[in-house]
Amino acid sequence: MAVDAPEITAEQLRDQTLAWLRDNLPPGWMEAVDAGDDEKVSALRGELDYSEWCVRFGEAGYATPTWPKEDGAGLSLPPGQAKVVNEVLNRYRVPRPFNIIGIGMGGPTIITWGTDEQRRRLLRPLATNQEIWCQMFSEPGAGSDVAGLSTRAIRDGDEWIVNGQKVWTSGAHDSDLGILLARTDLDVPKHRGMTFFLCDMDDPGIDIRPIPQMNGDAEFNEVFFTDVRVPHERVLGQVGQGWAVAMTTLASERLMMGGLRAGLAFDDLLRLAQRHSRTKDPAITGSDLACNQRRAWERPEPEADINSFPDQVDRTVLEDEVD
16 A cells, blocks of 8 residues: 555645655656656557556556555545646546446445445456446336336345346346346335345346447446346345435546546646647637636545545435435
């Protein structure tokens, strides 16, 4: 781990992060960023073994700095200190894991609702980009009503038998695990009759069908479940508590998307303006949108950190929503 002192100052944390980057990024990377040499940074990025880098980066705790380091996946930093780490990583354009759903939505949900065993098993492979996740909430007949789902899961001993269909599942064809909401009780109000599962996307009975897009890509999928057996140990939270668990996931999604939109968009715009000597352009200096984005990027609120959500969650509030 890069950080050991529980009372470390912001300056010490910044220095330790910089030292770790100097020891682990390709030689010349940080100097090229400081010099504004985008061509050299791009060349060095092309030489980087991305898979190996993600493992090293995740094991050091920098991919998910607020996650608990005792689970092998973070630095146990509060959001304010994680902000210091992320400022350094952003400054030096450090490659990050692309596991957006897993890190941004799955991880916070596991930290909030998972058992000790689930946390130990699931968090590290998320942080190291070794297990990619997808989210399976939407159904053809439910529209935007998450609780209107009809996919069923029926208990059979230590397993659940799942039948149904999900749609618009991003990246299902490339995922190892999936977040699944299924109806487990038909005799209670719909918000109380759901259970939250973690599903192995290679399980027999799962049929993933890509949805072709106009541009020829197929980022979204239909996912069909036919007598899929999911071990009971893959239930997250309690049986029938799926709505409350899903609210953690969806709240994490909102925080994640807000942080990405406010930060990365302006950073990319600023680099483009610098490259073309247009930093005085009103898009950079004048518009309300640009000013707001600059403020969000330079001084983000702690809760805008996609890894900080577990520190914000009040589980009792989420449980009260189904009362």
